[in-house]
Amino acid sequence: xxxxxxxxxxxxxxxxxxxxxxxxxxxxxxxxxxxxxxxxxxxxxxxxxxxxxxxxxxxxxxxxxxxxxxxxxxxxxxxxxxxxxxxxxxxxxxxxxxxxxxxxxxxxxxxxxxxxxxxxxxxxxxxxxxxxxxxxxxxxxxxxxxxxxxxxxxxxxxxxxxxxxxxxxxxxxxxxxxxxxxxxxxxxxxxxxxxxxxxxxxxxxxxxxxxxxxxxxxxxxxxxxxxxxxxxxxxxxxxxxxxxxxxxxxxxxxxxxxxxxxxxxxxxxxxxxxxxxxxxxxxxxxxxxxxxxxxxxxxxxxxxxxxxxxxxxxxxxxxxxxxxxxxxxxxxxxxxxxxxxxxxxxxxxxxxxxxxxxxxxxxxxxxxxxxxxxxxxxxxxxxxxxxxxxxxxxxxxxxxxxxxxxxxxxxxxxxxxxxxxxxxxxxxxxxxxxxxxxxxxxxxxxxxxxxxxxxxxxxxxxxxxxxxxxxxxxxxxxxxxxxxxxxxxxxxxxxxxxxxxxxxxxxxxxxxxxxxxxxxxxxxxxxxxxxxxxxxxxxxxxxxxxxxxxxxxxxxxxxxxxxxxxxxxxxxxxxxxxxxxxxxxxxxxxxxxxxxxxxxxxxxxxxxxxxxxxxxxxxxxxxxxxxxxxxxxxxxxxxxxxxxxxxxxxxxxxxxxxxxxxxxxxxxxxxxxxxxxxxxxxxxxxxxxxxxxxxxxxxxxxxxxxxxxxxxxxxxxxxxxxxxxxxxxxxxxxxxxxxxxxxxxxxxxxxxxxxxxxxxxxxxxxxxxxxxxxxxxxxxxxxxxxxxxxxxxxxxxxxxxxxxxxxxxxxxxxxxxxxxxxxxxxxxxxxxxxxxxxxxxxxxxxxxxxxxxxxxxxxxxxxxxxxxxxxxxxxxxxxxx
Amino acid sequence: xxxxxxxxxxxxxxxxxxxxxxxxxxxxxxxxxxxxxxxxxxxxxxxxxxxxxxxxxxxxxxxxxxxxxxxxxxxxxxxxxxxxxxxxxxxxxxxxxxxxxxxxxxxxxxxx
Numbered sequence: 001x002x003x004x005x006x007x008x009x010x011x012x013x014x015x016x017x018x019x020x021x022x023x024x025x026x027x028x029x030x031x032x033x034x035x036x037x038x039x040x041x042x043x044x045x046x047x048x049x050x051x052x053x054x055x056x057x058x059x060x061x062x063x064x065x066x067x068x069x070x071x072x073x074x075x076x077x078x079x080x081x082x083x084x085x086x087x088x089x090x091x092x093x094x095x096x097x098x099x100x101x102x103x104x105x106x107x108x109x110x111x112x113x114x115x116x117x118x119x120x121x122x123x124x125x126x127x128x129x130x131x132x133x134x135x136x137x138x139x140x141x142x143x144x145x146x147x148x149x150x151x152x153x154x155x156x157x158x159x160x161x162x163x164x165x166x167x168x169x170x171x172x173x174x175x176x177x178x179x180x181x182x183x184x185x186x187x188x189x190x191x192x193x194x195x196x197x198x199x200x201x202x203x204x205x206x207x208x209x210x211x212x213x214x215x216x217x218x219x220x221x222x223x224x225x226x227x228x229x230x231x232x233x234x235x236x237x238x239x240x241x242x243x244x245x246x247x248x249x250x251x252x253x254x255x256x257x258x259x260x261x262x263x264x265x266x267x268x269x270x271x272x273x274x275x276x277x278x279x280x281x282x283x284x285x286x287x288x289x290x291x292x293x294x295x296x297x298x299x300x301x302x303x304x305x306x307x308x309x310x311x312x313x314x315x316x317x318x319x320x321x322x323x324x325x326x327x328x329x330x331x332x333x334x335x336x337x338x339x340x341x342x343x344x345x346x347x348x349x350x351x352x353x354x355x356x357x358x359x360x361x362x363x364x365x366x367x368x369x370x371x372x373x374x375x376x377x378x379x380x381x382x383x384x385x386x387x388x389x390x391x392x393x394x395x396x397x398x399x400x401x402x403x404x405x406x407x408x409x410x411x412x413x414x415x416x417x418x419x420x421x422x423x424x425x426x427x428x429x430x431x432x433x434x435x436x437x438x439x440x441x442x443x444x445x446x447x448x449x450x451x452x453x454x455x456x457x458x459x460x461x462x463x464x465x466x467x468x469x470x471x472x473x474x475x476x477x478x479x480x481x482x483x484x485x486x487x488x489x490x491x492x493x494x495x496x497x498x499x500x501x502x503x504x505x506x507x508x509x510x511x512x513x514x515x516x517x518x519x520x521x522x523x524x525x526x527x528x529x530x531x532x533x534x535x536x537x538x539x540x541x542x543x544x545x546x547x548x549x550x551x552x553x554x555x556x557x558x559x560x561x562x563x564x565x566x567x568x569x570x571x572x573x574x575x576x577x578x579x580x581x582x583x584x585x586x587x588x589x590x591x592x593x594x595x596x597x598x599x600x601x602x603x604x605x606x607x608x609x610x611x612x613x614x615x616x617x618x619x620x621x622x623x624x625x626x627x628x629x630x631x632x633x634x635x636x637x638x639x640x641x642x643x644x645x646x647x648x649x650x651x652x653x654x655x656x657x658x659x660x661x662x663x664x665x666x667x668x669x670x671x672x673x674x675x676x677x678x679x680x681x682x683x684x685x686x687x688x689x690x691x692x693x694x695x696x697x698x699x700x701x702x703x704x705x706x707x708x709x710x711x712x713x714x715x716x717x718x719x720x721x722x723x724x725x726x727x728x729x730x731x732x733x734x735x736x737x738x739x740x741x742x743x744x745x746x747x748x749x750x751x752x753x754x755x756x757x758x759x760x761x762x763x764x765x766x767x768x769x770x771x772x773x774x775x776x777x778x779x780x781x782x783x784x785x786x787x788x789x790x791x792x793x794x795x796x797x798x799x800x801x802x803x804x805x806x807x808x809x810x811x812x813x814x815x816x817x818x819x820x821x822x823x824x825x826x827x828x829x830x831x832x833x834x835x836x837x838x839x840x841x842x843x844x845x846x847x848x849x850x851x852x853x854x855x856x857x858x859x860x861x862x863x864x865x866x867x868x869x870x871x872x873x874x875x876x877x878x879x880x881x
Numbered sequence: 882x883x884x885x886x887x888x889x890x891x892x893x894x895x896x897x898x899x900x901x902x903x904x905x906x907x908x909x910x911x912x913x914x915x916x917x918x919x920x921x922x923x924x925x926x927x928x929x930x931x932x933x934x935x936x937x938x939x940x941x942x943x944x945x946x947x948x949x950x951x952x953x954x955x956x957x958x959x960x961x962x963x964x965x966x967x968x969x970x971x972x973x974x975x976x977x978x979x980x981x982x983x984x985x986x987x988x989x990x991x992x993x
Contacts (some may be wrong), residue, residue: 006939023947024931027908027957031927034909056927065930070935 020071024064024390032057032565038272048635061384081397088398096402097369099363103456104405105765106359111441111449112354113758115418117345118444119436120338123630126261128199129294134301135336136166136291136308139329142582142601146335147287150276152315152326153191156291159311162304163293167194171265172276173702174245175541176231176730181725184539184732187245188268195222195271197294204228205239205254213273213474220273225258227269232328238872244268247543261434262289263337285322285661292333305330321661324597340747344755347832351510354503355762358769361454361496361503362464364404365773366401368493369780371464392465396613399460407453415441424754426745442854493777498817505821505854506828507763513829513839513845514756521752522743527678528578529616533706533739534713535577536720539732540701548631551699554728559608561727562705567716569708572611573695577704579743582681582688585826590647591657591668599661603641603680603690606698612638612675614708620644620815622654622673632695643678643689669693679700683748684837704735713738748837755835767857770817772878777863780809782865789878802870810862817858820853825850889944893925895935895976898961901943906933925941933958934959 007044013020039049054468056062069077070305089096103234108374124130124669148156148168167190174187190210201207212220221243223232232238242249250272263270280286295304308328335342336688371378378391398562418439422430441449531805538558545551555573563571574586586604589595618640637658644653645664653671677687695703709716717736724733742747781788789802821823829841839846899941900906900914911934912925942965948958962968 003922005941009939009941028927028954028955029929030956031909031912032908033954034913057927058926063931066928067931070932072938559985 010071010073014073014076020563021064024067024283024689028057028060032060033161037639040268061382062387069527073136077393078397082401084394084400085398085733089401092370095366096405099366099402100405100409102359102362102769104367104409104413105404106356107407107449107452107456108417109762109765110352110356110452111350111414111445112417112421113345113348114448115414115439115442115445116348116421116436118442119439120345121342121483122444123435125334125337125435126259128332131332132295133198133333134163134293134295134304134330135333136293136304137248138287138312138327139327140325140599140601145329146326146330147775148289148291149284149287149322149628150289152312153289153291153662155315156308156311156328157512159314160293160304160307162296162299164296165193165197166291166293167191167197168274168289168291169194169265171268172272173732174270174272174543174629175247175537175730176270177241177540178231182541182680182730182732185269186267187267187270187272188262188265189272189274191274193621195256195290197292199294200257200260201259202254204236205252207254208273213275215275215277217275218272219245219248219250221245221251222254222256222271223252224256224271225260225280227437228255231269233467245272249539260771261437263432263434266434266520267431276645283322284319301330301332310799320365320514320597323753324599339750341433342878343832343835344751347510347755347835348758350828351507351759351762355766356452356505358500358503358766358773360459361500362769363402363456363775364459365493365776366494367402367460367463369776371395372780395464396457396461399464400457403453403460404455406456407449411441411449412523414445419671421754421758426750428745429747429750436488441744455764468634494813495812496819497773500766500773501814501817501854501858502821502824503765504766505508505818505850506824507759507766508854509822509847510828510832511756511760511763513836513841513843515754516757516843516846517836517839518749518752521683522749524679524683524837526579526743527617527676530579530739530743532709532711532713533615533707534716534720534743535704535707535737535739536717536724536733536843537735538703538705538724539734540728541730542701544728544730545701548699550632551701552696554731555608555695555703556697557727558705558724559610561723562707562720564709565710565716565719565723567708567711570610571705571707572604572614572616573608573609573703573705574681575606575700577677577706577739577742578615579739579746580682582685586691587661588613588647588658588691589661591659591663595661597661600647601688603688604693605680605690606695606700606703608695611692611706614706615678617678617707618676620674620676621652622671623696624673624675627696629672629694633697635697636672636694637669638669638673638692639676640675641685642687646689683743685748705748706739713740752835752837767827770854771857771861774810774813775864777813778806778862782806782854782869785869786872786877789872790874793872794874799870802872803866806862806866807859810859810866814855814858818854822851823856892976894937895969895972896923897930897933897937897959898942898965898972901959901961902966902969905958906958907950907958909912909956911959929951937965940964940968 005226011723035056036053039052040046045051127133135145136148138148138152140146147170153166157163160166169188169190172187172189173184173344175182190208190213192210192213195201195207204223204224208220208222211217223238228234228238239251239254240252242251244250256271274281274289276282280288293304304326305679306783308330310426313324313328314329316326331339359485376422382388382391401458421434422439425433425436446564473484480683540554546556559571559573564570582603584604585601587599588602589600607625609627609629612619612624625638636776639653648656653674654672655672657670659665659669675692679687680690681688692754707713707716717738720736721733724731789797789805792805793799793802825847826842829836833841896912898913900911900918904915906914908930910925912927912930915925916922934943934993937959940946942962943959944962945957945959947955950956
C-alpha cells in the first residue's frame with residue numbers, strides 16, 4: 001500500500017539478494033518435500049511420489065524468477081538484460097565490433113550530411129520573419145535571374161503594392177589607407193532601407209536615414225562587426241568619427257551586430273549608401289543591382305511575381321529601347337541564397353541514406369545469422385523457464401545495445417566528418433556560406449540522429465524476434481536444427497543481399513557518372529593554355545587615377561615592371577579572367593544591317609594588346625591589338641568565333657562596324673580581328689559571343705593581370721605584390737593565384753568534385769558491405785548444404801560441378817541485384833541529371849563498368865565459400881549426421 | 882491427475898489473507914488449507930502462490946518468519962499483520978458486493 005515502505009523493502013532485498021534467493025529456494029524445497037510425503041502416504045512408490053511432486057510443482061526456476069520479479073525494481077530487470085547483452089557481445093567481439101562499426105559508418109555519414117543540409121536548407125535565415133523575404137530581380141531569356149537597373153528599381157519600388165519594403169544592394173570595392181599601405185576592401189552599396197527590410201538594426205549607432213542614398217548627401221558608412229574589431233579595435237567611440245574610403249571622408253554612423261550575416265555578399269566589410277551617381281546608375285539599360293523585398297502580410301511569392309511581371313511589362317512598353325525582354329523574377333531569399341548547392345546537398349543526403357540502408361540491412365543479416373547460431377541457446381533458455389516476453393526483451397536489449405554503441409560511435413564519426421568536410425571547403429567559398437559557420441551537432445541534428453537510431457533499433461529488434469516467431473522454438477533442441485527455418489533464413493538473407501547489391505550498384509553508378517562528369521568538366525576545352533599562368537587583381541585608388549590617361553599610363557608601367565620579372569614571358573591586363581562567367585555583357589547593333597530592337601547580348605571584356613598571345617589564343621583572321629590602338633585613334637575590337645558565326649554567318653567580319661543599340665557615334669568601333677573561341681564562361685557553361693576592347697581605348701582602375709611564366713606559376717605569386725607596389729604603393733593587390741587554381745576552385749568544379757568524392761566514398765563502402773553481405777549468405781548456405789554436397793560428391797559429382805553449384809547460387813543473386821540496381825541507377829540519374837556535364841543518365845560505359853565491377857567483386861567474394869564447398873570430404877560430411 | 886480449476890481472477894490474495902487470518906502457515910500449508918477447505922475445488926498453483934506471497938510481503942499485509950515444524954523441519958511461516966487484516970476486510974466487502982451484483986444479474990435476466 002505504502003509506496004515508501006515497499007520501496008524500502010525492495011531496497012533491503014536488493015542488498016540481501018543472495019539470502020532472498022536461498023530462502024525462497026529452501027521454502028520451495030520444503031513445499032515439494034511435503035507434497036512428496038503426501039503422495040507417499042497415498043500409497044505411491046518413493047520414485048513415483050517424487051516425480052509426481054516435481055510435476056505438480058512445475059518449473060521451479062520460473063517460479064523463483066517470477067517471485068523474484070515481484071520484489072525487483074523495474075530497472076533491475078533492464079539492467080540484468082543489459083548486463084547479459086554486454087556479456088553476449090563481449091563473448092563475440094567480432095560480431096559486436098563489426099555490427100557497431102557498420103552501423104556507425106551509416107549513421108555517421110547520414111548525420112554529417114544532414115548537418116550540412118540542416119545548416120543550408122532547413123535552418124531559417126537569421127532575420128526576423130525570414131520566410132517573408134524574397135529576392136527581386138529582372139529576368140531575361142538568357143539570365144533567369146538578372147540584375148536590376150537603378151531606374152527600373154526606382155519604378156518597381158514606387159509601383160508595387162506587394163512589398164512592405166523593397167531595397168537593392170550591389171558589391172563595390174573601396175580603398176582604405178592602412179599603416180601597411182592602401183588596401184582594397186570589400187564594400188556593399190545598399191539603398192537606405194536595406195537593413196530595415198532585412199529586419200536588422202545596428203548594434204551601435206544608427207541605420208542609414210532615408211535620403212542618405214541620394215546624390216549630394218553627406219557620405220556615411222556602417223561597419224560590419226569584423227571590420228570594427230579588426231580595423232578600429234572594437235572601440236565604441238568610432239560612431240561619429242570619419243574614415244577615408246577611396247579618397248572620400250565618410251562618417252561612421254553605425255556598427256552591425258556580431259551575428260549579422262548576409263550570405264550573398266558576406267565578404268563585405270563596409271556598408272555605404274548606394275547613390276545613383278555612377279555611370280551605370282544613370283542608364284536604364286545598365287543592370288548592376290540585386291533586389292530584396294519583404295512581402296506584405298497575405299501576399300504570396302507567386303502573387304508578388306505576377307505583379308512584378310506586369311510592372312515589368314508596363315515598363316517595357318514605356319521604354320522599348322532599354323527594357324525589351326526585361327521580365328521579373330521573385331523567389332524566396334533563402335532559395336536564392338542556397339539555390340546552387342541545394343541539388344548537390346540533396347544528392348549527398350540520398351547517397352548517405354542509401355549507405356545507411358545498406359548498413360542496416362547488413363547489420364540485420366548479421367543479427368539473423370547470430371540468432372540462427374543461437375537457436376539452441378534460446379531453446380534451452382526457453383525450456384529452463386525464460387518466458388517469450390523475456391526472451392524477446394533480451395533480443396531487444398541486445399539490439400538496442402548495438403544501436404546505442406553504433407550511434408555513439410556514429411555521432412563521433414559525424415562530428416569528425418563535418419569538420420573534415422568543412423575543412424575541405426575553400427576559404428573563399430566558406431566566406432560566402434556564413435550559414436555553415438555554426439555547423440555541428442545542433443539540437444536538430446541530434447533529433448535526426450535519434451530518429452535514425454530509433455528506426456534502426458526497431459528494425460534490429462524485430463528481425464530476430466520475427467525469425468523465432470516464424471520458426472518453432474522447440475526445433476532448436478533437436479540435433480542439427482536444420483529444416484524449414486534454415487531455408488527460410490536463406491530466402492530472407494538472399495532478398496536482403498539483393499537489396500544491398502542493388503543499392504551498391506545505384507551508388508556506384510552515381511559516383512561513376514559524377515566522376516565522368518567531373519572529368520569532362522575540368523577537361524572542358526578551354527581554348528587556351530591554362531598551365532604556367534599567374535593571375536593577380538589590381539585596384540587603383542579613384543582619387544589618384546581619375547582620368548583615362550592616368551589609368552592607361554599606370555597599366556603600361558605595371559606591364560613593363562611585371563613583364564621584366566624573372567621567369568615572366570609575357571604579361572597582359574583584362575577586365576575579367578577567363579573561366580569566370582557569361583556576365584558583364586553588352587548589347588550591340590551593327591552598322592549597315594537592319595535592326596529590330598532585339599538585344600544582341602555578348603560578353604564584353606577589356607584586354608591589353610598582349611592578352612591573346614599571353615593566353616595562347618589563336619588568331620583566325622584579321623589582327624590582334626597593337627600599341628597603335630590607343631586613345632584618339634579609331635575604336636577597334638576583336639571578336640571571338642562564336643560572335644562571327646552568330647552575327648556574320650558566311651561573311652568576313654573583319655572591317656565591319658558596330659555600336660550600341662542607338663548607334664551613338666562615340667560607340668562605333670570596327671572589328672579588326674577574330675580569335676578562336678576560348679572560355680570566358682564558367683566551366684560547364686555554353687560558349688557565348690564575345691567582344692574584346694583594347695585597354696588603351698577603354699581603360700579602368702580595376703583589372704586583373706595575367707602572366708605567362710616559364711617556371712611553375714605558383715612560384716612567382718609572392719613576388720607580385722612587392723613588384724606592383726614598387727610601381728605605386730597606393731594600389732590594392734588581391735587574388736594572387738595560378739590560373740589552374742582559379743579553375744580548380746571554381747564553384748562548378750568544386751561542387752562537382754565534392755559530390756563525386758563523397759558519393760564515391762559512399763559507393764566504395766556500399767560495395768564493400770554488399771560484397772561482405774553476399775559472402776555471408778553464400779557461406780551460410782554452404783554450411784547448411786554441407787551434407788547435400790557430401791551426398792552429391794559421394795554419388796560422383798565433380799568438384800567443378802560443386803563450384804558451379806555455388807557460383808550459380810551467387811550468380812543468381814548478383815544478376816538480380818545488378819539488374820534491379822541498374823534500373824534504379826538510371827532512374828536516380830535521371831532525377832539528378834541537371835548536375836551532370838557532358839554525361840547522359842544512361843551512359844552505357846559507366847553502367848557496364850559498374851555492373852562488371854560489382855559482379856567481379858561479388859563473384860570473388862563467393863569464391864571462398866565455393867572453394868570450401870568443393871573441398872568437402874564426402875565421408876566427413878556424411879559422418880557428421 | 883485431475884484438472885486444476887482456475888481461481889477467479891483477483892481472489893488469490895484474498896484467499897491467502899483469509900487462510901492466514903485463521904492461523905500462521907507456511908506456503909505448502911496455505912495451498913493445502915485452501916484446497917481442503919474448498920473440498921478440493923480450488924487449487925492454488927505454486928507458480929501463483931509464491932509470487933503472490935512476495936507481493937503481500939511487500940505490501941506489508943503479511944509477515945514471514947522461519948520456524949521449526951512438528952516434524953522438526955525449518956519452514957517459513959506467514960502471519961497476518963494488522964494492515965493485512967484491514968485489507969482482508971476491504972477485499973471481502975468488495976467481493977461480497979461483486980457476488981451480490983452477479984447474483985442479481987443471474988436472478989432476473991429478463992429485466993436486464
